[in-house]
Amino acid sequence: MDVDIRKVSVNIDTVYHEHGPVQDPALRIGAAYAVVTNPFAGKYVEDLMPFMDALKPLGKRLATELSDALGGPDAVEAYGKGAIVGVEGELEHGAIWHVAGGWSMREVVGGKAIVPAAKTVAYTGYRLPIPLFHKEAAYVRGHFGSMEVGAIDAPKPREVLYGLVMATGGRIHERLGGLRPEDISEHDGQR
Incomplete structure (x- = not known):
C-alpha cells in the first residue's frame, strides 16, 4: 500500500524552569507528526495489516528527524506515540501506529520500556496529549509527562x-x- 502524506511537522519546546531554579541543561521536548490520507475512511476493512507495514518507513523517518532535532538518539530519555483519526475513520486506524510508530521509534532511539500511547477519533484541529515514559523503564515516575x-x-x-x-x-x-534513572536495573524496562 502507498502512504499519501499531506504534511510533516517537527516541533521542539525548550523548558528552562517551572517557577523554580533554571535547569541546566534545559529540558527539550519534541513532537513529530505526519498527516496522511486514511485509505479506510468511510468503510469497514477487515485486514489493516498492509497499511501498518506501509507506515513503518514513515515511523522511522519521524523518529529519526525528531531524535536528530533533540541532539541524537543518545539524548532521548523519554518517548510516546499517538494518533488522531479524522471523523470518517475508526479508532483501529489509529491503533495501526502502535507497531508502525512505536517499534520504529525504539529502533531509532533504543529503549526497553513500553512506548505509551494515546489515540482518538476527532474533528479537524483537535489536539491530543501524548504521554511520555522513560525509554528504559516505565516506572521512572519523574519522566511521566506528556506533550500535545x-x-x-x-x-x-x-x-x-x-x-x-x-x-x-x-x-x-x-x-x-x-x-x-540511575537506579534502573536490567529488569525494570517492562515493569
Missing part, C-alpha cells in the same frame, strides 16, 4: 495524524520520588 500534538488544519475527516513525542529528560524540578 495537533494541527489547526488536520486531520481532515478522511485523514489520520500520526505522532511521536520524545524528551531529553524528566519533568523540570521533579521531586516526587520513585525509581530514579
Whole structure:
C-alpha cells in the first residue's frame, strides 16, 4: 500500500524552569507528526495489516528527524506515540501506529520500556496529549509527562495524524520520588 502524506511537522519546546531554579541543561521536548490520507475512511476493512507495514518507513523517518532535532538518539530519555483519526475513520486506524510508530521509534532511539500511547477519533484541529515514559523503564515516575500534538488544519475527516513525542529528560524540578534513572536495573524496562 502507498502512504499519501499531506504534511510533516517537527516541533521542539525548550523548558528552562517551572517557577523554580533554571535547569541546566534545559529540558527539550519534541513532537513529530505526519498527516496522511486514511485509505479506510468511510468503510469497514477487515485486514489493516498492509497499511501498518506501509507506515513503518514513515515511523522511522519521524523518529529519526525528531531524535536528530533533540541532539541524537543518545539524548532521548523519554518517548510516546499517538494518533488522531479524522471523523470518517475508526479508532483501529489509529491503533495501526502502535507497531508502525512505536517499534520504529525504539529502533531509532533504543529503549526497553513500553512506548505509551494515546489515540482518538476527532474533528479537524483537535489536539491530543501524548504521554511520555522513560525509554528504559516505565516506572521512572519523574519522566511521566506528556506533550500535545495537533494541527489547526488536520486531520481532515478522511485523514489520520500520526505522532511521536520524545524528551531529553524528566519533568523540570521533579521531586516526587520513585525509581530514579540511575537506579534502573536490567529488569525494570517492562515493569
